[in-house]
Amino acid sequence: MTDRTGLDRIFKPSEEIVAREIGGELIIVPLTAGIGDIEDELFTFNASGRAIWKGLDGRKPLKAIIGELAAQFEGDPEEIEEDVLGLVEELVKRRIVVEVV
């Protein structure tokens, strides 16, 4: 997993989304082909996904996010790393986050 993204990489929300908290839920509206479609396709996160999303702020490398989550959730760091990398990969694929270069 580490080879896929690298734990020193930094990610931030894409310019092609609008993220907004509605009714206690984080809603991600993708702005695809010049349109934000809130009729059909939106994204939300479960609790752990949301915790990871908070860390994808354009400043923290992935390893810092993993460290924070390991302390917060008292979970197995390897499992947390796998979860973070898996989610980031998915978000990059969906163009919800982009890597800070």
Added chain:
Amino acid sequence: MSENRPSPRVRAGRELPLSGEDLLGLLSEVLAKGVRIRFRASGYSMSPFIRDGDVITVRPCKKTDLRKGAVAAYVRPMNDHLAVHRIVGGTEAGFALKGDHEPIADYPVAASGIIGVVDRVERNGRRIRLGMGPEKGLVAVLSARGLITWAFRAFGRNKGSVT
């Protein structure tokens, strides 16, 4: 964490209980990025041109878009709520916007309170053009005089579909 594996969940926006305030916030934020926003309209104030449940697309607007007949998304001066109504007039003090099915216009509405204009209406997957094309100036005149229902009764029924 793995018991609750993180993943983005795809949801249809129509499933979300969006309040008017939520919708206004989303609309403002999306339009501020210079892109259009597509959402489900609720209410009957623009009936019969926009009906409850129609899906409308609102785009960012320029001053030149704000002409009589255009259907605009704006913040109502009386309560700061979002509304989507037709421009039926205006003066230097501001625009008059009115739901085609409502008796009274909001006036004056400052240009800064208008956040976008409707450029597409869909009903049951089909595009609805009536009231949004070149005839919209005439529709605005009829709407301002409260004659939309009369016009539909007089002409619409005899022409078959009004959409």
